[in-house]
Amino acid sequence: MATPIGGGESFPGCGLSLPQLLHAAKTKLLDSTCRGRVTTTMIQPEVDALEQDTLTVLGLVRSMKNSFMPVSRIPGVILSLIPKYLEHQTTATNKDLITLTHVCRAWRELFISLPSLWTRLDFKDVEKTRTYLKRSGTLPLELVVHGSHVESYSEDAFFLAVPHRRRFKSLTIGRTSDFVGNLVNHLTFPAPSLKELRISFACDPAPVLDDTLFNGDLSSLRTLGLGGVVTNLPWRNLWNLTTFELRCPTDSRVTIARFLGFLEGAPRLKDITLHHSIPSSSNASSSRVVYLPYLKNLTICSNLAHATLLNHLSIPTEASLTLNFKFRGDRSPLPDYLPKSSKNLRNIFRITTVNLLFEEKQKFMRLVGPSGSLYIYGRWEPEALMIHWLTLDHRILRSLDYFPLHMTHSLTITKYRVPTMIPDFDKPPHQNLFRAMELKTLVLIQCHNLSFILALNPKRNSSKDVLCPNLEELTLYVEVRNEFHILELMEMAKERASRGAKLRSVTVVGLGELVSGKEVFKLREHVTHVEYRFEESAPEWDSIFDDEAN
Structure with missing residues (x-):
């Protein structure tokens, strides 16, 4: 319990109570004044000493008073988190941590006693x-340079x-801007404990990074990110590197x-991201392949053919x-953006789930399985006199035989439309696609369903075979009335059932009041189980994929 300032207990550090201290100070001043009648020079040291004693007492009083304030009751564990919070505040100034040490003695002692709070240097001051x-x-030190303007x-x-x-570290x-561009010229000294290096410039001409960077020794790095710099990746001793990002x-x-040589010198790489660098x-x-x-x-973003690099990677x-x-x-x-042989891609050897989305100018493909995954995001830029985008979708579907x-x-x-009025496409690729798969689940969202239904009908497809004999579940998201072909759907279900390939479940989801439940049932x-329901919109493509992956 705090002692009243005017109480009789001893003041810390001097053995006197506050009244005793005040009385002693007054007596000492009077005695010094009496002796000072002879000369001012004699009293000056006494006055100085008294001033120092008074300041000491005032400091003790202020410290005691501050200890009564709510801010002084914050536990040290909680208090030490404040600087971490400030790191994530965009309005925080570059001296906020130093400012915290000026609040009171307790705060100052705590913050200064924690060296980990002072390891991030931004070189602004x-x-x-x-x-x-x-x-x-x-x-270890974390160094950050964001030179967007001279004062930074x-x-x-x-x-x-x-x-x-x-x-x-x-x-x-x-x-960074031009005025920081020469910073890399000073990074020639060794840094044996450096674990993470990220350099991203936005100046012209772009700085050049060569083998003089940190004396040519980057063996301690775990993460390396380079952007807006000119480099031929001369380093070959990156034994510990696990993450690499490059934007040329x-x-x-x-x-x-040069890139293959870099990869060979970084055998433990786990995450690689390349932006327009191929x-x-x-x-x-052509025989050189890096495993x-x-x-x-591995993420590759480019306007050029990815196969240029993928032909050399396993x-x-x-x-x-x-x-x-x-x-x-x-x-x-696909032929331009995938390696010549699928054997280079061991991650797609066992694919169990395929998800396709055909937007007018965006084509998405995701293949997932126990062996790994492949995500393809293609943005199509039509040229003059271009054939219709539906025909392009048809050709993409055909190329899945890769x-x-x-x-x-x-x-x-999702959103596959069958092109019409083009004789070459009288035979859709669905039959070959279904023959290549052991499908158990088929989901068609806002598609032209008829061509798929006919391919699954052993009476109507050209081979007269039961394709996907293990197919159990069929789900149709129908948006337009003329996409729901109930007669063809019933015939397909009947023919499959008669040949021992009965569907276990058919689900029809109406995306508008265009399909009657009476027709569906x-x-x-x-079919063993038939379900019909109405939804206002089709599911997002990502959510479909996540559900299947889980």
């Missing part, structure tokens, strides 16, 4: 940097940190041979490959 370096002790970066502040380079240079200037792409041709031997045994995710099982591109022309882009789909048991197709004669 020389004195701030000096303070952080001192208070961080010997802990001080070169002198950065040089203060250079003698502490053995403590560098991470360095991030982002959103348009006219400075890395050659395939050339249109390869200068490497990435630890790869988990993607392991359980890996996820994402291809994001723009394309033109009147044929399926993939080993013999283990596929679930297929979802006619299917019960040939």
